[in-house]
Amino acid sequence: MAGGKERLLRRRIRSIQSTKKITKAMELIAASQIVKAQGRIAASRPYRAGMARVVLETAIGDPTAAGRLLGEPDEVTRELLVVIVADRGLCGGYNTSVLRAAERLLAEGRATGVEQRLVAVGKKAQSYFNFRRQAVERSFMGFSERPTFADARTVAAAAVTPFVAGEVDRVRLVSTRFVSAGSQVVEVRQLLPLVDPRAGHDGDQGEGAAGAPEEARAGFTEFEPDAATLLETLAPVAAETEIFGALLEASASEVTARQRAMAAATDNAEELIKKYSRIMNRARQDTITTEIMEIVGGAEALRAASAGENAGLAIALEA
Amino acid sequence: MADGTGYAVALVTPERVLVEGQATQVVLRTAEGDATFLDGHTPLVGATVPGAVRITDDEGVERTFAVHGGFVQVEKDAEEGTRVTILSPVAEPADEIDVARAQAALAAAEARVAELGGTPAAPHGAEGEGTVDPELVEAQAAVERARVRLDVAGVSD
Numbered sequence: 079m080a081g082g083k084e085r086l087l088r089r090r091i092r093s094i095q096s097t098k099k100i101t102k103a104m105e106l107i108a109a110s111q112i113v114k115a116q117g118r119i120a121a122s123r124p125y126r127a128g129m130a131r132v133v134l135e136t137a138i139g140d141p142t143a144a145g146r147l148l149g150e151p152d153e154v155t156r157e158l159l160v161v162i163v164a165d166r167g168l169c170g171g172y173n174t175s176v177l178r179a180a181e182r183l184l185a186e187g188r189a190t191g192v193e194q195r196l197v198a199v200g201k202k203a204q205s206y207f208n209f210r211r212q213a214v215e216r217s218f219m220g221f222s223e224r225p226t227f228a229d230a231r232t233v234a235a236a237a238v239t240p241f242v243a244g245e246v247d248r249v250r251l252v253s254t255r256f257v258s259a260g261s262q263v264v265e266v267r268q269l270l271p272l273v274d275p276r277a278g279h280d281g282d283q284g285e286g287a288a289g290a291p292e293e294a295r296a297g298f299t300e301f302e303p304d305a306a307t308l309l310e311t312l313a314p315v316a317a318e319t320e321i322f323g324a325l326l327e328a329s330a331s332e333v334t335a336r337q338r339a340m341a342a343a344t345d346n347a348e349e350l351i352k353k354y355s356r357i358m359n360r361a362r363q364d365t366i367t368t369e370i371m372e373i374v375g376g377a378e379a380l381r382a383a384s385a386g387e388n389a390g391l392a393i394a395l396e397a
Numbered sequence: 398m399a400d401g402t403g404y405a406v407a408l409v410t411p412e413r414v415l416v417e418g419q420a421t422q423v424v425l426r427t428a429e430g431d432a433t434f435l436d437g438h439t440p441l442v443g444a445t446v447p448g449a450v451r452i453t454d455d456e457g458v459e460r461t462f463a464v465h466g467g468f469v470q471v472e473k474d475a476e477e478g479t480r481v482t483i484l485s486p487v488a489e490p491a492d493e494i495d496v497a498r499a500q501a502a503l504a505a506a507e508a509r510v511a512e513l514g515g516t517p518a519a520p521h522g523a524e525g526e527g528t529v530d531p532e533l534v535e536a537q538a539a540v541e542r543a544r545v546r547l548d549v550a551g552v553s554d
Binding site for chain 1: 409
């Protein structure tokens with residue numbers, strides 16, 4: 079019996095130690111990816127800002143051109159949802175919180191009788207909806223940690239085509255917005271019709287929007303082709319840009335969430351190791367104490383039985 | 398800054414800023430034909446057609462880029478002067494074009510188009526084509542891209 083418990087604990091500690099090594103490595107990898115992901119967001123900013131300015135200019139330049147491409151949809155009976163999550167787990171509540179928001183929208187849609195279609199980005203979205211037997215129109219995966227513009231285009235094609243073809247009245251995006259390294263929030267935003275930039279509460283276009291008051295600028299800008307036609311080509315591209323931005327922010331949020339989750343896991347592992355080491359040491363100490371007690375007890379018994387003959391052994395033990 | 402030293406120009410793609418600086422002349426093709434932008438141009442928003450963009454900087458050096466669609470915006474500001482911004486989903490400097498690779502891509506894309514039973518005439522704004530086979534659209538777009546690259550690199554096919 080002696081050492082059995084100890085061996086068991088030692089094995090468990092070793093297994094936690096190797097888990098800790100893995101989580102630590104993942105934490106470090108995620109930490110390095112955060113920097114890269116933030117860099118990619120920064121690199122995409124001029125393009126996104128430029129696109130926002132073009133949309134704004136077009137909206138101001140010819141207010142009649144909006145049609146169904148800009149502003150709030152009149153009536154929503156059919157909708158497309160694009161849900162962006164990660165391909166992998168091990169990132170805390172990152173996937174679940176987005177999926178929960180999507181689930182809420184789906185429930186709302188069912189309650190109000192809106193016909194909904196789904197486009198899933200990220201393996202986790204696909205498996206989640208499959209498991210819940212929710213039909214997914216298209217799913218994309220394999221680039222959640224490092225989306226390229228080409229990836230954004232393939233997603234955009236699936237999201238924009240039904241809208242352009244008039245099959246849906248609205249396209250909404252459910253994803254995580256990377257506010258800062260310390261804060262990421264799940265966000266539902268309208269992709270199409272394009273959010274009217276004149277409404278002016280969209281944070282991203284701030285730098286470009288400054289300038290002359292819009293009334294003064296209206297009519298001065300030329301459009302090639304005319305604003306209404308231009309908007310038809312512009313809307314899909316602007317939506318694609320929006321999706322690209324959302325993918326980049328989602329990837330940054332994902333690696334940030336993963337870094338945080340893995341740091342917590344590493345801490346947990348450390349704590350467990352400490353706890354089990356203590357239990358193991360106590361167990362070992364107990365065994366030793368028991369053994370000594372047995373030896374001493376045995377010796378005492380021997381001495382009591384034959385005090386005279388075995389005096390030598392008793393003395394040796396006491397020394 | 399309308400004193401001949403140039404005006405602000407930027408050529409921006411989603412993944413990087415290709416050009417940002419001063420230019421005296423920008424030539425590109427919009428949906429309605431070739432356009433040259435000089436300092437003081439009227440404010441404009443236009444769709445660009447896949448092709449070459451030539452930017453002459455304030456030292457008189459001309460640089461050529463291949464752009465695959467996008468938009469051009471000309472802004473005029475009383476304080477900052479003219480500013481031309483070219484936004485393109487895909488663009489590259491002419492000297493970065495790998496001719497051999499573009500030729501290979503052209504051949505591959507043409508083969509793909511033929512395989513799918515289409516004509517290599519790629520529609521512009523391929524995204525909008527709801528009814529046709531997306532693979533065909535993609536292959537046609539690839540043909541178009543390869544052609545633009547070869548054209549800009551100065552090789553005709």
